[in-house]
């Protein structure tokens with residue numbers, strides 16, 4: 001294997017820490033609170049903050065669970081500020097009264113991200129009665145104190161019709177950004193619940209239209225959102241699931257740490273066999289530069305990852321595949337290793353296909369001449385089928401483009 005390249009020694013720009021798995025809410029789409037994970041002491045988190053600031057990390061995001069349930073959260077925020085880090089806090093907003101808002105202000109927080117799922121009935125159905133009123137009150141209290149706020153929305157079957165309303169709420173309550181995150185079963189213990197949240201195929205078409213309006217309205221109102229190309233992939237995500245990816249830049253630029261101090265390559269791959277180490281046992285610099293971490297990254301870039309649409313990584317979404325190729329090259333996964341891997345996959349499927357065919361021809365009662373004829377016809381048909389498939393796809397794409405242009409034009413005419 002080639003010697004390691006410079007990219008392996010880059011430290012992340014952003015660290016996302018889940019400081020607790022405790023939560024005061026019981027949202028329908030999230031079971032984090034059930035995990036009852038242990039928590040690290042203030043001292044260990046402070047040592048970690050020292051470490052990340054020393055290696056040039058720019059931003060720390062405090063998340064959870066509900067991070068405001070930790071008594072020392074303001075101390076941790078203030079300490080991060082002392083170490084010149086940008087600080088963001090992600091919260092459900094329900095605990096932010098005047099006192100907490102004052103404490104957030106004096107801790108020097110940069111941005112508070114509040115989760116909002118849509119209008120009151122929808123939000124309260126998903127997050128529990130009264131949580132909407134508390135969340136918007138939190139946005140208002142933070143605005144009064146001049147603290148920048150952003151909004152996060154988990155897009156699912158329950159709220160996809162109300163995405164425009166979220167933009168409007170954000171505008172009314174002075175939030176600068178809305179980040180839409182398609183539902184993922186990552187935070188659910190019972191993965192079968194996924195089907196309740198995923199959109200049905202006909203709903204995906206409607207979602208595509210809603211997304212165009214969201215892009216238009218957010219631009220008009222001056223609210224930032226995820227990149228349009230990311231938003232436009234959402235219907236496809238719900239229809240087919242974005243299944244396969246060969247890793248992305250998130251593995252280099254972002255680092256998740258759970259409430260027990262475990263460091264993983266990304267949130268989607270936060271599982272035992274991907275564990276890089278623990279910040280309570282080792283210093284961050286050692287973990288990030290470890291051979292184990294390099295090996296895990298190589299594995300992901302060689303064999304692929306589940307792929308995801310995590311909104312924290314949306315800015316790199318566009319370049320994901322392009323960059324993957326570059327990174328693979330930099331990581332020293334040689335051209336021949338990849339070719340070999342692909343060849344092995346092709347060979348496997350060819351053998352499987354051939355076995356099925358042979359089984360069919362040996363069982364069918366045909367003369368040798370007829371069998372030969374069927375093999376040729378089959379191969380010919382297969383080629384034709386592939387060509388038709390490609391042309392059909394291209395035609396579908398063009399129809400979609402025309403529909404999109406029509407919608408934009410219609411909207412433009414209506415507005416003007």
Ligand SMILES: C[S@@+](CC[C@H](N)C(=O)[O-])C[C@H]1O[C@@H](n2cnc3c(N)ncnc32)[C@H](O)[C@@H]1O
Pocket residue numbers: 023029030032063064065066067090091092113114115152153154181182183184185186187188
């Ligand atoms: C786990 S929460 C922790 C912070 C805080 N308790 C909150 O709700 O904002 C972090 C983010 O994950 C989002 N989230 C929760 N369940 C999700 C799911 N099933 N799929 C995608 N995102 C989810 C939340 O909406 C929130 O924006």
Ligand code: SF4
Pocket residue numbers: 023024025026027030031032033064065066092127
């Ligand atoms: S989404 Fe946030 S508020 Fe809701 S249960 Fe999960 S951690 Fe708690």
Ligand code: SF4
Pocket residue numbers: 245246247248249250251265266267268269300305306307308309310313
């Ligand atoms: S695409 Fe998603 S799952 Fe794959 S490496 Fe990137 S963040 Fe992780």
